[in-house]
Amino acid sequence: MKKIIALALMAAATLSTQAQTFPGTKPVTLVVPFAAGGPTDRVARDLGEAMRKVMGGSANFVVENIAGAGGTIAPARVAKAAPDGHTLLVHHIGMAATAVLYRKLAYKPLEDFEYLGMVNEVPMTLIGKPQLPANTYRDFENYIRANAGKLNIAHAGLGSASHLCGLMWQSRLQAAEAMVTIPFGGTAPAMNALVGGQVDVMCDQTTNTTGQIEAGRVKAFAVTTARPLSSHKLLKDYPTLNEMGMRGFDLTIWHGVYAPKGTPPAILAQLNDALKKALKDPEFIKRQEGLGAVVVNDKRVEPANHKAFVAGEIAKLKPVIEAAGKFAD
Numbered sequence: 001m002k003k004i005i006a007l008a009l010m011a012a013a014t015l016s017t018q019a020q021t022f023p024g025t026k027p028v029t030l031v032v033p034f035a036a037g038g039p040t041d042r043v044a045r046d047l048g049e050a051m052r053k054v055m056g057g058s059a060n061f062v063v064e065n066i067a068g069a070g071g072t073i074a075p076a077r078v079a080k081a082a083p084d085g086h087t088l089l090v091h092h093i094g095m096a097a098t099a100v101l102y103r104k105l106a107y108k109p110l111e112d113f114e115y116l117g118m119v120n121e122v123p124m125t126l127i128g129k130p131q132l133p134a135n136t137y138r139d140f141e142n143y144i145r146a147n148a149g150k151l152n153i154a155h156a157g158l159g160s161a162s163h164l165c166g167l168m169w170q171s172r173l174q175a176a177e178a179m180v181t182i183p184f185g186g187t188a189p190a191m192n193a194l195v196g197g198q199v200d201v202m203c204d205q206t207t208n209t210t211g212q213i214e215a216g217r218v219k220a221f222a223v224t225t226a227r228p229l230s231s232h233k234l235l236k237d238y239p240t241l242n243e244m245g246m247r248g249f250d251l252t253i254w255h256g257v258y259a260p261k262g263t264p265p266a267i268l269a270q271l272n273d274a275l276k277k278a279l280k281d282p283e284f285i286k287r288q289e290g291l292g293a294v295v296v297n298d299k300r301v302e303p304a305n306h307k308a309f310v311a312g313e314i315a316k317l318k319p320v321i322e323a324a325g326k327f328a329d
Contacts, residue, residue, distance in 0.1 A: 022085055022266075022267050022270060023055065023058070027062045027086070028048075028062070028085065028087075028088060029063075029086060029087050030048050030063050031063075031074045031090070032044045032064070032065050032066070032074065032090055032091075033066060033067065033071035033072070033075065033091055034067050034071060035065055035067045036063075039092075039205070039207045039253075039291060040090065040092050041063065042287075042291060043090065043120065043291070043293070045063050046288065047061075047090065047257075047278060048061030048062070050281040050283070050284040051274045051278045054277040054281075055274050070094070070102070070158065071091070071094040071098065071159070074089060074091070075095070075109070075113075075258075076106040078258065079107040079113060080260070083114075083260040083262035084267070085259060085263055085270075088116070088259050089113070089257070090119070090255060090256075090257055091255065091256060091258065092253050092254060093313065094159060095109055095258075096310050096313035096317055097321070098328075099318075100317055100318045100321045100322065101159050101328040101329075102328050103327055104329050110310065110314070112261050113258040114260065114261060115256070115307040115310070116256070116258060116268065116275055116306070117257060117275045117276065117296075117301040117302065118254060118256045118300040118306050118309065119254075119255040119256060119279065119295070120254065120255050120288050120293040120295050121254045121293065121294050121296060122205045122254070122293045122294075123224060123229055123252055124205050124224040124225075124252065125210075125213070125221075125222070125238070126221045126222045126241070127194065127202055127203070127209055127212070127213065127221065128194075128201050128202075128219045129195070129196075129201075129218065129219070130197070132200065134221070137221040137241075140221045141244070144173070144175055145178065147178075148178035149180075151178070151200040152179055152181070152199050152200050152201070153170070153180070153182070153203075154182050154190040154199040154201070155184065155202065156185075156187040158183065160187070161204060161205050162190065162203055164317065165203035165204065165224060165251055166181070166201075166202070167320050167321065168224075169246075169249075171323065172241070172246040179200075187204065187208050190204075191204075191212065195218060203224065205253045206235070207253075207291050207293070210234055213234060222244060223240055224240070224241055224252065225240055225252060226240065226242050227240065228240055254309075256306055256310065257271075259271065268303070272301075276301050
């Protein structure tokens, strides 16, 4: 019995020492599943700086971009990394989507990671080419039904934000067969085709659409959040799809932070505390607003609630993706 107690005390002392010395002189690497310069990369870099300020001392955060395979290479790498708090994953809604899009993954999103908390959410907007005769969402919906099979919807590639949003919207509209889906190799070519009138519709995050809407190069019809974006100077007057009859429609592009399974609880607590404080940094909030993002300030900054939210997103996307019947593997 005494031996067991001694071992328990030694383990507790080790964890305490780890927490006191973490992160030490070794940098904390934020692994991003996409190329440098994109929205997720920018979120990770801003977050790393905000967490560095919070942790102080010798704390140093660096970003490593590991793109490829629809954003699945990076999570697989982090899942197998040493569980010491020095390798973290910053991922968006793809953390949930890949669980359904890929029937064979090298990792299990809900089992192979320690959840640290949510970071932000980016609203999405339903937009159309400027030549469309409709000017309101209701007119737009009626126009689609009256022109079944004649219109098309673009997205930036399988598993992209625009792909997921388009699928969800068409599923609720029950108009999947009324529109032809045209995939592109990225957001830029898809948006260029929409602006040029070669495609009719797209649903994408405000990071990519706000500038186009403001310049009048596309028409905006609705937002995908549960509530109106009343504080958004450009989108505050657009209805939500929820208001337009799609009860419960709520889809955003969110970001969260994850650690390898088995990371010591004391280090997880320290990282979660730093994350919470970073999310209150005025400079970080300002930078996120510049991306069209809203910093999370609810219970999803807690690990358990973050994990429950992702599980809910998987459950929400699963029937829609499976009904479409198009998978990434």
